[in-house]
Amino acid sequence: IIFSGRLCNPTTMSSEEPPSKSAKVAAGAQPYPDIYRECFWTYRPSIKVVDCTIRDGGLMNQWQFTDEFVRAVYTACVESGVDYMEIGYFSSENKFNRAEVGPWRFCADADVRRIVGDNDTGLKLSAMADIGRVDLQDIPMKKDSLLTLLRIACYDYQIEEAIALANTCVDRGYEVSVNLMAVSKVKEADIDRCLEKVHKECRAHYFYLVDSFGSLYGEQVRVLARKYVRKLPNMQIGFHGHNNQCCAFANTVDAVIEGVNLVDGSIMGLGRGAGNTCTEQLLVFLKNPKYKVRPLLQVIQSHFYELRKTVEWGLSIPYLLSGANNEHPRDAMAWEAQGKSKDGIGFYDKFVKDKEQRVSLGDHSVGDPDVPTIPPDAPRVPNLNSDIYRKEFFTYRPMIKIVDNTIRDGGLMNNWNFSTDFVRAVYQACVAAGVDYMDIGYFTDESTVDRTKVGPWRFCDDALLRQIVRDNKTHLKLAAMVDVGRARASDIPHKKDTMIDMVRVSCYSHQLEEAIDLANSAVEKGFEVAVMLMAVSCINWADIDSCLDRVASRCSCHAFYLVDSYGSLYCEQVEFLVRRYMSKLPDRVIGFHGHNNLQMAFANSVQAICEGANLVDGSIMGLGRAAGNTPLENLLVFLKNPKYKLRPILEVMATHVQPLSETLLWGPSIPYLIAGERNEHPAASMAWEASGKRLDGVGFLDLMRAQDKQKIWRSPKPDYSNSALGRPEPRR
Numbered sequence: 001i002i003f004s005g006r007l008c009n010p011t012t013m014s015s016e017e018p019p020s021k022s023a024k025v026a027a028g029a030q031p032y033p034d035i036y037r038e039c040f041w042t043y044r045p046s047i048k049v050v051d052c053t054i055r056d057g058g059l060m061n062q063w064q065f066t067d068e069f070v071r072a073v074y075t076a077c078v079e080s081g082v083d084y085m086e087i088g089y090f091s092s093e094n095k096f097n098r099a100e101v102g103p104w105r106f107c108a109d110a111d112v113r114r115i116v117g118d119n120d121t122g123l124k125l126s127a128m129a130d131i132g133r134v135d136l137q138d139i140p141m142k143k144d145s146l147l148t149l150l151r152i153a154c155y156d157y158q159i160e161e162a163i164a165l166a167n168t169c170v171d172r173g174y175e176v177s178v179n180l181m182a183v184s185k186v187k188e189a190d191i192d193r194c195l196e197k198v199h200k201e202c203r204a205h206y207f208y209l210v211d212s213f214g215s216l217y218g219e220q221v222r223v224l225a226r227k228y229v230r231k232l233p234n235m236q237i238g239f240h241g242h243n244n245q246c247c248a249f250a251n252t253v254d255a256v257i258e259g260v261n262l263v264d265g266s267i268m269g270l271g272r273g274a275g276n277t278c279t280e281q282l283l284v285f286l287k288n289p290k291y292k293v294r295p296l297l298q299v300i301q302s303h304f305y306e307l308r309k310t311v312e313w314g315l316s317i318p319y320l321l322s323g324a325n326n327e328h329p330r331d332a333m334a335w336e337a338q339g340k341s342k343d344g345i346g347f348y349d350k351f352v353k354d355k356e357q358r359v360s361l362g363d364h365s366v367g368d369p370d371v372p373t374i375p376p377d378a379p380r381v382p383n384l385n386s387d388i389y390r391k392e393f394f395t396y397r398p399m400i401k402i403v404d405n406t407i408r409d410g411g412l413m414n415n416w417n418f419s420t421d422f423v424r425a426v427y428q429a430c431v432a433a434g435v436d437y438m439d440i441g442y443f444t445d446e447s448t449v450d451r452t453k454v455g456p457w458r459f460c461d462d463a464l465l466r467q468i469v470r471d472n473k474t475h476l477k478l479a480a481m482v483d484v485g486r487a488r489a490s491d492i493p494h495k496k497d498t499m500i501d502m503v504r505v506s507c508y509s510h511q512l513e514e515a516i517d518l519a520n521s522a523v524e525k526g527f528e529v530a531v532m533l534m535a536v537s538c539i540n541w542a543d544i545d546s547c548l549d550r551v552a553s554r555c556s557c558h559a560f561y562l563v564d565s566y567g568s569l570y571c572e573q574v575e576f577l578v579r580r581y582m583s584k585l586p587d588r589v590i591g592f593h594g595h596n597n598l599q600m601a602f603a604n605s606v607q608a609i610c611e612g613a614n615l616v617d618g619s620i621m622g623l624g625r626a627a628g629n630t631p632l633e634n635l636l637v638f639l640k641n642p643k644y645k646l647r648p649i650l651e652v653m654a655t656h657v658q659p660l661s662e663t664l665l666w667g668p669s670i671p672y673l674i675a676g677e678r679n680e681h682p683a684a685s686m687a688w689e690a691s692g693k694r695l696d697g698v699g700f701l702d703l704m705r706a707q708d709k710q711k712i713w714r715s716p717k718p719d720y721s722n723s724a725l726g727r728p729e730p731r732r
Helices: 053-060 067-080 109-116 156-171 188-201 218-231 248-257 279-286 294-307 317-324 330-337 345-354 405-415 418-431 462-469 509-524 541-554 573-586 603-610 632-639 646-661 670-677 682-691 697-706
Strands: 048-051 084-089 124-130 147-154 177-180 207-213 234-240 263-267 401-404 437-443 477-483 502-507 529-534 559-563 589-594 615-618
Touching: 048 188, 048 279, 048 401, 053 067, 053 084, 053 124, 067 084, 067 109, 067 294, 084 147, 084 207, 147 156, 147 207, 156 177, 156 188, 177 188, 177 234, 188 218, 207 218, 207 248, 218 234, 218 248, 218 603, 234 248, 248 263, 248 279, 248 603, 263 279, 279 294, 279 670, 317 330, 317 345, 317 632, 330 345, 345 646, 401 632, 405 418, 405 477, 418 437, 418 462, 418 646, 418 670, 502 509, 509 529, 509 541, 529 541, 541 573, 559 573, 559 603, 573 589, 573 603, 589 603, 603 615, 603 632, 615 632, 632 646, 670 682, 670 697, 682 697
Parallel strands: 048 084, 048 263, 084 124, 124 147, 147 177, 177 207, 207 234, 234 263, 401 437, 401 615, 437 477, 477 502, 502 529, 529 559, 559 589, 589 615
Antiparallel strands: none
16 A cells, blocks of 8 residues: 555644644554545546656657656656556657657657567557647557557547547557547537537547646536536546646546546646646555555656756746636746746736737747647637636635735744744735735743744734834734644733734644633634634544534634645545535634645635635745645635735745745645645654755655554445445536
8 A cells, every 4th residue: 555544633732743643543444534535545446547747748848858768757657557658649740840849749659669668568658649730641550559548639629520530540449538628718518519429429438628728626627527427428537637726636636536537647747837737646646556656756856856957847926827817828838938937927917918919928839739720710719717617716705805824834834933024025915915814923822932942923922013014004904823732811912902903723623622712712802713623634523513513602703714734635525624614603704724735725725715715824835834835826816806916925925935935945745745645744744854855755755654564544445436426516
């Protein structure tokens, strides 16, 4: 088994300490609490993984990988048990200049054999063919090729050509997939038309839902996946995600839960723009014992860190803006190709200025399957959201408030030793951006924390606050956290004696009675008060209900928070939990605070908002404990409330937060991924990274395995019935 999971019922005094060792589950027990349905901790043998590293990653360097690099990826895929490796394209020589693109734009048999020999392994090889960029003579008979799977990429108006080519490839002996591209731009009626035509006329084995622009959210993926599964009962459905909004993995999980059986990834996410779902993360999530993640971590360390020095991909402001606006990332790619990946302000200014004219930054005629040659009279979808998005996705809900956690949660990474200039810059940016609250630190009992070892924001002294905010005659409200066990009621001043407006009381489930007393005291002292139930990923439904019932009957707090302390929740758990919170606490504001260990923080925040949460936490560039929090900039872009201004956040990011990232390490990494998947406090992974081993994911994996003396997963179940998902229909 890849990872041992643990049911961590926390018994600690503080939100920054791990649970006690006694919280580990016994051998043979369920590794997750019952808020996770069984499909989250068993495996489904029918699911297959397609690694797209060379094909999709080649869009970032014109497929000019060395043979040694391609061979290393191939070997890693073989050893890890990946089912398919998409090694490139079948393309017509008259469409591309071999002097400008590498061999994997063509997948000539001699080139493939130079890497894989006769491929006497269980790994199947795949190639993609773009409609309009390949001729029939470019595709050999299966008996003359090492390739097994051909994937036909098309747009909705090209579906008839795609069906004809797919049927021909089936006749030539291949497994065949049709990949309907850029579905985020397609009207629902046109999607239905494509599906009906495919069902009647196409003999392909697979049909793909493709989020080409990284613009879909979980709700759209669930709606579309269910539609595809229902309308194409004789085909397996696949999903291919892009990470422009950091939703690729979350969307893939949602697709899997809805019955998708073919999922794409690439090692370290290497792919066009912000990249794809990470193959290594898929293997960890799927829990099929045939998958071995260690070979992928090894090739990351031996080849991918070096590749990043010359090829740039991954999350950035340009890609975020492209994804949020449902646009092809061509402008963002051209911008970053000029060495401006960190110049989010410049891209933002140009993006907004040119929004109507959409002036292009470069030539997109080469090397990008998502920019076909379109005849002048061909149907075009306008650059607006398609009707697969409910109106809530392109309007705003005025009652939603944002809480910035940059200083308070970010301080967990440097013991709150921020300079006064840094804190003032964040404060001024929050004011200018229209952010509603700024969580600036803690109220703390000085007998529990050594002042010589932490910065001033562990205490929030009023005199220091006034140095930053003066009288704070702005709309921005200040918040401070109180940890049960680290503060008494006497440590919370009266509202009239401090600049703080909101007190946020954090507790674990066994500390709730103390939290209620602290919250009631803070209410009596004149504060807005939120209670934050920590590590909810480790609590069973019965205990959650008990907590909610006690809050409803005894607590005067104004808001109650769902907190994913270990970054271990998926969108489904957030959906169910927010609904439960709202049904049990109808007179309270429900909040959500996410951590990014599984790169789920933003997607989970979106899910919480869709279910009715009206307080959402974020931090600039995600600065926070371990892999960090939901990026504040993502929230501002998503919420679309005109009172929120993104540019001030981009400015302070450029002047203060990006420079801080050169010395202070946070954000997704292999150690944090492992901690998140194990549903554990990230203390061990934080210590590992603090010792200078952030890039040594293999070493951390080996350490965790050495500490696990017993296998504690149940015997995995085979396929579960898609007709008994137990999840309500997505909202329409």
